[in-house]
Amino acid sequence: MASRLTYKSKQLFFVLIKISLVVAAFYFIYKKLTKNSDLNFYDFLLFLSKNNSFSLKNITFLIILSILNWFFEILKWQELVSFIQKISFKKALEQSLGSLTASLFTPNRIGEYGAKAIYFRRPLRKRILLINLLSNFLQMGITTILGIIGLLFFYRSYNINLSINSLIIIASIIVFTLVLIVFLFRKNNFSVKGFPLEKIRQFIISFPINKFVLATVFSLLRYLIFSFQFYYLLTLFGIDISYLNAMMVVTSMYLLASIIPSIFVFDVVIKGSIAVYLFSFIGVEELISLSVVTLMWILNFVLPSIIGSYYVLIFNFPKNNN
Incomplete structure (x- = not known):
């Protein structure tokens, strides 16, 4: 009876932890949206309501871009993990979105490493941590390379x-x-x-080159999708700018924002401040820059984390977890 009670107590504690993670994620989202000193949430909603460009068609297109963004992230995770264990797309989806929710409020998304690792048996977890590190390095590599190119062109074009x-x-x-x-x-x-x-270094050397290349391609596709989404939002707010000129600013913004350590939920604040400064060179109003950054955060992180909360709540440790 005592052992059974202990088992039930552990199960109850486990459920409380999962609920706490979801509640914490939603609280940080709420706090970030409503307590943003740079952009009042109600002014933001009023500004959106006055913009007639946000039709059902445009909103649907923006959501499709967000889905494609995460589609390639999930494919990348599935491809990288297959090096040590093959998983289905559904499992990769569950792990990617569940770990997003669990790590939303942790510094530099450090919680994602542990969140993804616990989906696997203990003997595999160290290698899962390394694979997640490799996945983030690939995305950071794309951001750095394109960001440096964009920053150089931005510097030359606007004579800073x-x-x-x-x-x-x-x-x-x-x-x-x-x-x-x-x-x-x-x-x-x-x-x-x-x-x-x-x-x-040894782990990367032993990693199959075809999986490494394919994951890099997925990282590049993700970057092209969410950077285009940023440009599309600018056009919806009436900003008349060419795609290439916009990309100079957008790539520079993502580079500068990525090298500043921050709690992930405040990533939108950092991007907002940098966006306001960079887009001021091309005459974009502060309210528009902050609104675009906020919408990007909502579309690509808030909405997926809401879906991910379901996967957090139904999570169970893998079987044969010796």
Whole structure:
């Protein structure tokens, strides 16, 4: 009887944890939308209601773009995980959206690593953590490469005036960063997310090249989709700008936002501040920039996390979890 009571107590505690995760995610979403000092939520809703461009057709198209964004993220996860265990698209969907909800309020989405790992048996979890690290590195790599290109074109196109002191500071930061990277990579005990660099290097070398390339392609497709979605939202707000000019600003914004550590739920604040600054060079009003960033966050993270809350609530540990 005592062991049975203990088992029931554990089950109850497990259910309470899942409910707590979902409640915490919804609370942070609510807090971010209603307590944003840069954009009043009611002003945001009023601004949207006055914009006649948001027809059912346009809203449907925006949601389709969000679905495609996560479709390729799920495919990427399914492809990478198949290196150690084949999973169905449905399982990859459950793991991707469930981990999004569970990690929404954690710093730099660090909770995603543990959330995805517990979907697998214990002997596989360390390799799952490494695969998730590789997945994020690939997406970050695409963001960095396209962001640097966009930032260079942005600098040349809009003749941003930088003083000699500013140039010296920027050059010093770049040199210091490069020296630091070289120094850390030469140290044998250097680790990333708790994994020794040598272990990560060996894992990447052993990873099948075809899966690596395909995952990179999925990362690129995701980037092209959500960056186009950003551009499409600008046009809905009446901004007359070419796609290439918009991409210079959008790619620069995502690069700058990605290198600033933050709690993920406040990612929208950072992107909003950077977007306001960058888009001011092309005459976009602050309210429009903040509204687009907020809508991007709602479409690509809030809505998927609502779906993911269902997967959090029905989650059970894998069988044969020795």
